[in-house]
Amino acid sequence: MRNIEEKVIVAGFGGQGVMLMGQILSYTATEEGLNTVWIPSYGPETRGGTANCSVIISSEMINSPVVPVPNTIIAMNKPSLEKFEPKLTPGGTALVNSDLIKDYTFRDDIIVYSVPCNAMALSLGNLKVANMIMLGAYLESTHLFEVQAIEKTFNKLFVGDKAKLITLNKNALSAGIEVVKKQRI
Template sequence: MKKEIVISGFGGQGGLAIGKNLAEAGMAEGLNVTWAPSYGPEMRGGTANCSVVLSDKPVGSPVFAHPTELIALNEPSLVKFEEGVVPGGMVFVNSDVVTDKVSRTDLTAYYIPCSQIADEVGNPKVSNMVMLGAYVAGTKVLKAETIEKMIQEMFTGAKAKFVPLNIEAFRRGMACVQ
């Protein structure tokens, strides 16, 4: 098994955090992983993307030309990366921001209303957790329990109050795909 994932969007949408969470969860489950972020100097509002490899075999390089999955958090990301996804791959689209549909018929597309769900659970900042849940449910490459444990470890002390909110957003994202 080898997953090569591109996660792309505007800075501040949490795309790099999705990638880091995938990499850390992969390590926790004994997979070989790489995480390579890329972003402009603007940070918030500028383009940000990352590449993640999850594999049951050693990873030779964090660089790849054709992802098995794309997480497109904004329109320019779908336009830029859709063509490179391998035939039979998956594309996860933030349908609250991206108005276009995946144009290729050889890809499986999931349209996730990340912002809407984040608002429903009470905080627009958790839209990336919604998308993370959708990815985990769609690919079944990682266990939901692993991600939920990571969320609990991520938010400690004064931030522990955010654990239920993030877990709810993650689970709602999973429900969009199941």
């Protein structure tokens, strides 16, 4: 089995779908036979302020379920970036929503991918898939799972009335993957 030890914090405004992003990673990890823990923030700060969740994905048994020092952060807005960028491990990766984060001086010991996921989501016709664009960007930056593995999770999660959203979400995922591919060059 692959040797994996990933610790990611996903953060944004309540309503941006950050909890779902984390859950999709944990669902996929479970399907892939990996160990995983998903922890949400569940304080009053979820009302209007920042919401976040932490996800650990590991090929080993997971001891501490909490993530004081993430390898990766996904910041869907500026308050989230300000809160979690200082915690990021040196050499870690920050994926940021560049539509809501402007004029920010990043640490020089981390890798940053800027993803205009709001504008991209609107061009796909639905602002709500900004999170899945970001998830695609995350996937391309970490190569944690094959894109098909995430799509399999979509098929499991989006059932009944939501099944019609699968194609849109797959397109969003692909768009996010492309953004990071381009920034790599």
